[in-house]
Amino acid sequence: MTFTLPPVEPLDGDACAAARAHHAQLTKPAGSLGQLEALGVQLCGIARECPPPIPTRPAVAVFAADHGVARAGVTPWPQEITAQMVANFGRGGAAINALARQVGAVVRVVDVGVATPIDPSVEVVRRPVRQGTADLSTRAAMTKDEAADALSVGVAIARELIEEGHDVLVTGEMGIGNTTASAAIISAFTGVDAAEATGRGTGIDDAMLAHKTTVVRNAVARTEGIADPAAVLAEVGGLEIAALAGFVLAGVAARVPVIVDGVIACAATLVADALAPTVRDLVIAGHRSSEPGATVALHHLGLRPLLDLDLRLGEGTGACLAVPIVQAAARVMREMATFDQL
Amino acid sequence: MTFTLPPVEPLDGDACAAARAHHAQLTKPAGSLGQLEALGVQLCGIARECPPPIPTRPAVAVFAADHGVARAGVTPWPQEITAQMVANFGRGGAAINALARQVGAVVRVVDVGVATPIDPSVEVVRRPVRQGTADLSTRAAMTKDEAADALSVGVAIARELIEEGHDVLVTGEMGIGNTTASAAIISAFTGVDAAEATGRGTGIDDAMLAHKTTVVRNAVARTEGIADPAAVLAEVGGLEIAALAGFVLAGVAARVPVIVDGVIACAATLVADALAPTVRDLVIAGHRSSEPGATVALHHLGLRPLLDLDLRLGEGTGACLAVPIVQAAARVMREMATFDQL
Numbered sequence: 001m002t003f004t005l006p007p008v009e010p011l012d013g014d015a016c017a018a019a020r021a022h023h024a025q026l027t028k029p030a031g032s033l034g035q036l037e038a039l040g041v042q043l044c045g046i047a048r049e050c051p052p053p054i055p056t057r058p059a060v061a062v063f064a065a066d067h068g069v070a071r072a073g074v075t076p077w078p079q080e081i082t083a084q085m086v087a088n089f090g091r092g093g094a095a096i097n098a099l100a101r102q103v104g105a106v107v108r109v110v111d112v113g114v115a116t117p118i119d120p121s122v123e124v125v126r127r128p129v130r131q132g133t134a135d136l137s138t139r140a141a142m143t144k145d146e147a148a149d150a151l152s153v154g155v156a157i158a159r160e161l162i163e164e165g166h167d168v169l170v171t172g173e174m175g176i177g178n179t180t181a182s183a184a185i186i187s188a189f190t191g192v193d194a195a196e197a198t199g200r201g202t203g204i205d206d207a208m209l210a211h212k213t214t215v216v217r218n219a220v221a222r223t224e225g226i227a228d229p230a231a232v233l234a235e236v237g238g239l240e241i242a243a244l245a246g247f248v249l250a251g252v253a254a255r256v257p258v259i260v261d262g263v264i265a266c267a268a269t270l271v272a273d274a275l276a277p278t279v280r281d282l283v284i285a286g287h288r289s290s291e292p293g294a295t296v297a298l299h300h301l302g303l304r305p306l307l308d309l310d311l312r313l314g315e316g317t318g319a320c321l322a323v324p325i326v327q328a329a330a331r332v333m334r335e336m337a338t339f340d341q342l
Numbered sequence: 343m344t345f346t347l348p349p350v351e352p353l354d355g356d357a358c359a360a361a362r363a364h365h366a367q368l369t370k371p372a373g374s375l376g377q378l379e380a381l382g383v384q385l386c387g388i389a390r391e392c393p394p395p396i397p398t399r400p401a402v403a404v405f406a407a408d409h410g411v412a413r414a415g416v417t418p419w420p421q422e423i424t425a426q427m428v429a430n431f432g433r434g435g436a437a438i439n440a441l442a443r444q445v446g447a448v449v450r451v452v453d454v455g456v457a458t459p460i461d462p463s464v465e466v467v468r469r470p471v472r473q474g475t476a477d478l479s480t481r482a483a484m485t486k487d488e489a490a491d492a493l494s495v496g497v498a499i500a501r502e503l504i505e506e507g508h509d510v511l512v513t514g515e516m517g518i519g520n521t522t523a524s525a526a527i528i529s530a531f532t533g534v535d536a537a538e539a540t541g542r543g544t545g546i547d548d549a550m551l552a553h554k555t556t557v558v559r560n561a562v563a564r565t566e567g568i569a570d571p572a573a574v575l576a577e578v579g580g581l582e583i584a585a586l587a588g589f590v591l592a593g594v595a596a597r598v599p600v601i602v603d604g605v606i607a608c609a610a611t612l613v614a615d616a617l618a619p620t621v622r623d624l625v626i627a628g629h630r631s632s633e634p635g636a637t638v639a640l641h642h643l644g645l646r647p648l649l650d651l652d653l654r655l656g657e658g659t660g661a662c663l664a665v666p667i668v669q670a671a672a673r674v675m676r677e678m679a680t681f682d683q684l
Contacts, residue, residue, distance in 0.1 A: 034652025093679025310376025337435025
């Protein structure tokens with residue numbers, strides 16, 4: 001499989017201008033809906049129409065994969081947890097399942113490279129590229145062909161969900177060790193030092209954080225001078241991060257609102273934006289993860305998140321919570337009276 | 343009518359402890375749901391049970407009233423806008439109507455003292471205490487009896503909504519001039535200078551802001567030495583602020599989650615908390631209004647808002663957007679698997 005970049009076009013300027021003019025006529029003081037107004041303008045620019053459609057069929061794609069670096073002392077969790085959590089997603093018992101039910105979203109779980117066998121009785125889309133990455137602390141996480149394959153899985157899943165009628169996409173992921181790969185991606189694509197991009201993930205002590213930061217710094221050093229974003233992704237990334245990057249690209253190319261979750265999704269969005277530099281204008285940052293790399297990536301992309309609730313779980317949980325806000329931003333533009341109707 | 347304080351009891355400590363223990367067993371790293379976990383603990387403490395019920399029937403009460411101070415040069419909007427917006431609420435064309443539909447909430451509009459006649463064809467609960475307050479820049483806004491009557495209207499509306507089966511209450515309001523009264527309440531109850539509590543409301547220029555601040559400072563000076571919270575409310579408050587205070591008190595007394603909106607609702611919550619000092623532990627701050635007095639009041643009450651979207655519209659809009667987050671906090675506690683189920 002090779003990766004074909006979906007054609008990403010910029011926000012529609014005419015629709016954005018129409019949105020600003022429309023907001024000025026609605027029965028409220030100018031600007032009083034704050035970030036909801038900016039989001040409404042963006043939704044018009046994505047949909048190329050004003051008012052924008054209210055998305056009613058959200059879908060969360062949870063891409064799961066393992067990381068060789070998980071065995072290099074960067075996480076206290078055993079790698080088997082990835083497969084166990086995938087089964088938990090399939091049975092509906094994880095946080096993302098509860099939050100998806102809350103906002104009326106379907107959850108599509110995709111095995112893009114889990115190392116441990118997954119309970120065959122659970123419903124999971126099985127598209128493994130390989131059984132987990134190599135250990136990025138010592139060598140390239142994957143080949144460029146494998147990265148292309150994982151990107152293509154993400155593109156395919158986004159297109160399938162849109163084909164099924166889903167009109168707002170939420171990024172989700174699971175993979176023990178993936179905050180290490182994400183920190184490396186974030187450091188490599190933004191230029192910040194590893195210490196700024198690396199955090200405690202699911203909760204590690206000072207000694208493990210120091211080791212993790214060194215692992216990230218050394219891995220990023222190998223990417224110096226590599227100009228091709230996909231090659232950087234292959235060197236220090238992860239299979240689910242690659243899939244998420246493809247998912248984001250295909251979603252924004254199809255002019256569907258894509259809500260980006262926490263630090264893993266932010267890393268994937270950096271890759272997507274490096275491959276197609278208008279991605280940053282088209283995605284919606286669902287929340288600010290408490291993982292420090294998320295803030296680095298959001299700042300680099302110029303994105304202001306909708307929520308800031310100290311979440312650091314991933315799975316798509318923070319972005320899922322932002323779905324009603326996205327719907328609300330569209331709804332006020334469609335349903336509010338104008339001053340001349342008073 | 344006189345005002346009888348509803349009996350407000352503290353959070354249930356046993357239920358809060360059970361909630362913390364329950365969260366530690368759910369399939370996620372400890373603490374990784376951040377503020378959603380703290381909110382879940384609070385919901386258990388309110389409901390006196392763990393896990394807490396998921397509220398499914400939200401109601402927004404929009405209390406509307408006019409302010410004599412609106413004619414004292416503190417706002418560019420004519421007082422007639424209050425009645426026009428009440429009619430807009432009744433017809434479903436305001437921002438709060440669109441947002442309430444988004445979260446499945448009913449909107450109950452209550453005239454507690456609108457000065458201009460309201461279109462008789464629109465559906466509004468008519469409980470006027472008087473036709474707007476007196477001008478607080480020159481005299482007491484209302485008598486203590488009138489403040490008691492307005493508080494009682496708020497209590498009655500909360501009880502009616504709960505009786506009808508609503509299980510989460512959202513505070514809303516409308517009243518041209520009410521950011522001036524709210525700033526005075528906030529300055530009087532927190533002790534901050536008028537300059538810190540007074541903002542641009544719906545959007546005023548520097549000269550009007552300076553005048554508004556002076557009006558607030560002079561009015562607050564008249565409250566010095568007054569110990570009775572209801573007397574301070576009568577001197578510098580508003581009829582809808584009093585009603586909101588009663589609404590908050592009756593809601594928390596009935597052990598129903600009450601989501602507080604922006605600066606007006608924060609001012610009302612200060613009054614409610616002064617009357618019954620555990621109110622601050624029982625209410626949920628829906629969002630941080632961009633009006634500076636809101637942050638002063640939230641800080642004084644020790645409340646961390648769920649959303650921070652630069653909203654400054656009132657009506658209950660910010661708190662309404664927080665409803666799905668409150669539902670989500672309860673839902674994860676009821677629906678997530680525990681580690682021993684993996």
